[in-house]
Amino acid sequence: MNKMRILWVDDEIDLLKPHILFLEKKNYSVATCKSGSEAIDRLENENFDIVFLDENMPGLAGLETLNEIKEKQDNLPVVMITKSEEEYIMEEAIGNKIADYLIKPVNPNQILLSLKKNLDHSRLISEKTTSNYQQEFRKIAMDLSMVNTYEEWVNLYLKLIYWEIQLEDIEDAGMFEILESQKNEANIQFGKFIDKNYAEWFKPHTEAPVMSHTLFKEKIVPEISKEQPTLLVVIDNLRYDQWKVLEPVINNYYKKDKEDSYYSILPSATQYARNAIFSGLMPSDMEHLFPEYWKNDTDDGGKNLFEAEFLDTQMKRLGLTNFKFEYHKITNFKTGRKLTDNFKSLKNNDLTVVVYNFVDMLSHSKTEMEVVKELASNDKAYRSLTLSWFKNSPLLEMIQQAQQLGFKLILTTDHGTINVKSPSKVIGDKDTSLNLRYKTGRSLTYDSKDVLVAKNPKDLHLPSINMSSSYIFAKSDLFFAYPNNYNHYVSYYRNTYQHGGVSLEEMIIPFAVLQPK
Structure with missing residues (x-):
């Protein structure tokens, strides 16, 4: 195995001889130079894995050297070492994407830790993640044999999602295959659980989870008020693992107040589940009470054309007639762009509901288009594609504007997909x-x-x-x-x-x- 090569740049490099000997004993190769300009010359002619750079040098100073290195080799990790703790120096260095920042005098173990963090990061994380999952595997297997309530199923599913996202970037494909088989077993057991309990959830005096038809009353109504406008975003067909990869992007603008879950009704399909959210009714009740809004599977025409009307009836039934609300459905980029451009006009609403249909379209496109089959060939790729869409979508711009206008944000979906x-x-x-x-x-x-x-x-x-x-x-x-x-x-x-x-x-x-x- 080739030694990792370090370039250490310091005008007092002779004083660092003990540190260099320590690193060489740890099987690193260390080259040295005494000035920024000498470092730039060496980097043009030789390959290094990391640079240790003194901030306070005569001639080309540390920050100037850093700028030149990053212009030429943006991905080369640079660790800045300085006597100064002045804030502006830290900010300049961090702004130039340094890999680490150490304050003199540094001890050998600090240097070693920085190397491990930057050069062995992927390998160490991979090994630690694999080791942790191996331990957790036994616990999940044990939980799987005992899980017997809807709350326990939520907790188990969230554990599986956590490990799926943790394991997706490690090099040990075998571990991922083990997780896949554990997910499959979980779904087999979950199917038996739903078979046994689902019909019972509708009987009086039976403990049941919040479901599509009770979501609005139980979880959304307690969050809306006259004091703060609320933006409710329902991203059609969004799975829990997809929410988990969108969450860090949203966290740039919003802090999470609470995260919870609920159960989709069966069929876990838009026509049933999303109509149930907005009407607060199960499908047979929608058909009976609002035949003008409900369409069965075999009826012609769109099946979700009256969500705004369903929501209006539910608001009235719950005595929320003094709340001003608007409903918007986004089915393409153009309508998303239009709503984003006019978002400020919504600030006087108590509740603004936005149904966003992109993820549903993505899943249907995977069936019909070869290019999408390639781009979303598995769950990891499907998450990645969803994240890429979200980062460049009018929806993210909408969320940014909502944050600036002081909206509370509620984000959910109607059902997932498999x-x-x-x-x-x-x-x-x-x-x-x-x-x-x-x-x-x-x-x-x-x-x-x-x-x-x-x-x-x-x-x-x-x-x-x-x-x-x-x-x-x-x-x-x-x-x-x-x-x-x-x-x-x-x-x-x-x-x-x-x-x-x-x-x-x-x-x-x-x-x-x-x-x-």
Whole structure:
């Protein structure tokens, strides 16, 4: 293995001989020079892994040398070493992207720590992360055998997401495969839990999680007030792991007041879950009370065209008629840009609701476009693509403006999505719904071990298309496929992102309340 090469620049380099000998014993190669100009010359002709740079030198001073190094080799780590603790020197150095800042006199262990931090950083993090996950693996496996409440499932899922994000950049692919198998096992057990408990949650006097139809009343209403405007952002189809990678960007403008979760209703699909959020009702009640707003799967036309009207009815039902609110749905860049440009006009609202549809479009595009299949080939890439969109979106600009205007920010979604891997054969008549993760219709034939079944839709507060309709929901990472043209269909939809079924990714939803910094 080649030794790491250090260039140490100090006009009193002879006094540092003990430090240099110490580093050479630790298997580092140390080259020295006594001036900034000499350092620049050496860097043009030789390759180094890191530079130790004295701030106070005659001739070309440390900060000037730093500027020249960064102009030529922006990615070369530079550790500034100085006798001065003056704030402006620190700020100048940090502004020029130094790797570390040490105050003289430095001891050998400080130098060694800085080297480890900058040169061995990835390897050390990888080893430590792997070691920590190996220990946590056993605990998660034990939790998985005992988890029995909706709160415990949330906690377990958040642990799996934490480790998924921690492990995604390490070199040990085997560890990531172990985590994947643990996630798969968790989803199998979660499917059994939902099968056993979901219908019970709707019975009187049964302890149940906050769900789509109770979210507004239970979690959002307590946060809105006449004293501070609130911006409620519902990013369609946003998974919990995607929220976790967006959160650091939002933290530049907002500090998190609370983070919580809730459960999507079944089907975990926009037409059902998001209408339930805004109406405060389950689908069968929407169909009964507001037939002019509700459309079933087999009806023509858009299924989420009346969210603003549903919200208005819920606000009135909850006695919130004195609150001024507006609802906006963003389905493309142009409408997002327009709302951003006019955002200041919303500052007099008590509640501004923005439904943002990009992530949903991304998941559908992955099914239909080869280029998106390449860009979002797995969950890591899907998170990365979502983050890239968000950083360059009108939505982020909207959040920045909301912070400047003093808005409270509530960010959530209606359901998540899962990367489907395995087909499950299903047979239905021509009126069977088209979704790949749930089906409703008459005379459905299916593999019972693959699905949660609602033979009587009213048990789950779902509408019936006709008298003998039932619902089935795919579990884990399965997707429904018809026997006709089976191989083509399976090949087309495998490894695409779908929603509507029973999985941790689709049903456990992030809910965050943030205050402007």
